[in-house]
Amino acid sequence: MLTLLVATALAAPPPAAPPPAASAPKANVLILVVDTLRADVLGTYGEPSPTSPRIDALAKQSLVFDRAWTQYTWTLPSFISYTTSRFARTHGWDYDIGQFDKYQTVDASVPTLAEVLQANGYATSGRYANRHLHEALGFGKGFDKWVRGTDDATVSGAIADIKGWKADGKPNLLYVHVMNCHTPWRPSPTAQSALGTPITVPEAGLDWNDWPKLAADLRPARATQLRTQYEAAVHDADAEMGQILDALEASGEAGNTMVLFHSDHGEALGDHGQAGHNRGVFEELAHVPLFVKVPGAKPGRVSDRMGRLIDVPPTVLDVVGLAGKQPPAWQGSSIYRQTEGPLAVVERGTDIAFSLDGKLKLLATRATGAFAFAFDLLKDPAEKARMKDATAAPLAAIQKAAQTWYAATPQGVNHGTAPKVESKEREDVNAALKELGYME
Numbered sequence: 001m002l003t004l005l006v007a008t009a010l011a012a013p014p015p016a017a018p019p020p021a022a023s024a025p026k027a028n029v030l031i032l033v034v035d036t037l038r039a040d041v042l043g044t045y046g047e048p049s050p051t052s053p054r055i056d057a058l059a060k061q062s063l064v065f066d067r068a069w070t071q072y073t074w075t076l077p078s079f080i081s082y083t084t085s086r087f088a089r090t091h092g093w094d095y096d097i098g099q100f101d102k103y104q105t106v107d108a109s110v111p112t113l114a115e116v117l118q119a120n121g122y123a124t125s126g127r128y129a130n131r132h133l134h135e136a137l138g139f140g141k142g143f144d145k146w147v148r149g150t151d152d153a154t155v156s157g158a159i160a161d162i163k164g165w166k167a168d169g170k171p172n173l174l175y176v177h178v179m180n181c182h183t184p185w186r187p188s189p190t191a192q193s194a195l196g197t198p199i200t201v202p203e204a205g206l207d208w209n210d211w212p213k214l215a216a217d218l219r220p221a222r223a224t225q226l227r228t229q230y231e232a233a234v235h236d237a238d239a240e241m242g243q244i245l246d247a248l249e250a251s252g253e254a255g256n257t258m259v260l261f262h263s264d265h266g267e268a269l270g271d272h273g274q275a276g277h278n279r280g281v282f283e284e285l286a287h288v289p290l291f292v293k294v295p296g297a298k299p300g301r302v303s304d305r306m307g308r309l310i311d312v313p314p315t316v317l318d319v320v321g322l323a324g325k326q327p328p329a330w331q332g333s334s335i336y337r338q339t340e341g342p343l344a345v346v347e348r349g350t351d352i353a354f355s356l357d358g359k360l361k362l363l364a365t366r367a368t369g370a371f372a373f374a375f376d377l378l379k380d381p382a383e384k385a386r387m388k389d390a391t392a393a394p395l396a397a398i399q400k401a402a403q404t405w406y407a408a409t410p411q412g413v414n415h416g417t418a419p420k421v422e423s424k425e426r427e428d429v430n431a432a433l434k435e436l437g438y439m440e
C-alpha cells in the first residue's frame with residue numbers, strides 16, 4: 001500500500017496535467033480545518049509575523065493553492081459545500097437557515113465525503129469545536145463518531161483516534177475542526193508572547209463588538225491591536241495542528257496518510273470597514289488557505305488557477321482510489337483531473353463573486369448574476385479600486401463563464417426538515433450562537 005501511495009504521489013502531476021493511472025487505495029485521510037482563518041495571516045501566504053510555523057511546515061510539503069476560495073463566507077453553508085461538493089446556490093443552505101428558530105436538518109439527498117468513505121470500508125471520525133455543526137442538524141452524516149468539544153478536547157480526541165488507527169485494520173478518515181481563531185479570542189500567554197501582543201486579554205476574551213462604535217480616528221490603532229490578538233489566536237491554532245501532525249508522525253502512519261488543510265472562511269479585521277464575518281465576499285472572507293499533502297508527492301504552488309473547497313471531496317476520492325464512487329450530484333472535480341482553471345464561486349447574502357485565475361475577480365448581484373464591478377487582485381489586493389467596465393477581454397471571459405454557470409446551476413433548496421431538538425438542547429445551541437456573535 002505504501003509503495004503504491006508513494007508511486008502515485010511521486011507521479012502526481014501539477015493539477016493542469018492528467019492524474020496517474022495508479023492510485024493509492026485506502027490511504028488514511030486527515031482533514032484539518034481551522035475555523036475563521038483568513039489566508040493572509042499565515043506565513044505561507046505572506047504574513048511576516050511568526051503566526052504559523054507548523055502550518056507553514058506542512059504547506060512546504062504540500063501542493064498549495066496561492067488563491068483558494070470558500071464557496072460561502074459562513075460556516076454552515078461552507079461546510080456543506082466542502083463535504084458534499086456543491087455550490088451554495090445548489091445546496092440551498094444560507095445564512096438564514098441555522099439561525100435562531102429557523103433550524104433545518106441538512107438535506108439528506110446527497111452523500112457527504114464521509115458517507116462515501118464509510119460505505120467503502122473506512123472508519124470515520126469527526127472532532128469539532130464549532131457548536132453550530134450540531135449532530136441534531138445532521139452535520140455528522142457519515143461519521144462513526146461525531147464528537148463536539150472544546151479545542152483542547154477536539155485535539156486530544158484526534159490524537160487518541162490516530163493512536164488507535166491500526167486497531168481494526170480499516171483505513172481511516174479523521175476530520176478535525178478547531179475554533180481557536182474565532183472570537184472571542186483568548187490566546188494563550190505563549191502565543192501572546194510569541195506575537196508580542198500589546199494588550200491584556202480579559203477573561204471573556206476579545207472580539208470586534210466595540211470596534212464599529214469607536215470614533216474613526218481610534219479605529220486604526222484598535223484594529224492593529226485586535227489583529228495582533230487574532231494572530232496570537234492563530235498561533236494557538238497552529239500549535240494544535242502541530243500536536244496532531246506530531247501524533248501522525250509518531251503513529252508511523254504519516255507515509256500512508258493524505259493530509260488536507262483549509263479553513264471555512266476568513267475574518268474581516270477592519271478591512272472594508274468590516275469586522276468579523278457577517279457579510280460580503282471580499283478576499284478577507286473568501287480567500288482561504290488550501291493545501292494537500294500526499295506522501296512522497298512533490299510539493300509545489302498553484303498560481304495559474306483557483307482552488308475551491310468543493311474540490312476537496314473529489315480530490316480525496318481520486319487519491320485514495322475511489323474516483324469511480326463519486327456521487328453524480330457532486331459539482332467539484334479532483335484537482336488532479338482539472339485540465340483548465342475551474343470557475344471559482346463565492347456566495348453570501350446578495351453578493352456573489354467569480355474568478356478563473358485568482359487574479360481578476362468579478363462581483364455580481366447574486367440573484368441575477370448581473371455584473372456589479374470587478375477587482376484586479378494583483379494590482380489591488382485590498383480591493384479598493386472598483387473596475388466598472390466588464391467588456392475588456394479577461395473580464396468578459398469571467399462574465400461569460402459566470403453566465404454559463406448560472407444556466408447550468410439552477411437555484412436549489414435545502415430539503416431538510418425541522419430537527420428534533422429538545423428545548424434544552426436548542427437553548428444550548430442558541431447560547432453557543434450568542435457566544436460566537438451570531439445573535440443579538
Ligand SMILES: [Zn+2]
Binds near residue numbers: 036076
Ligand atoms: Zn466558521
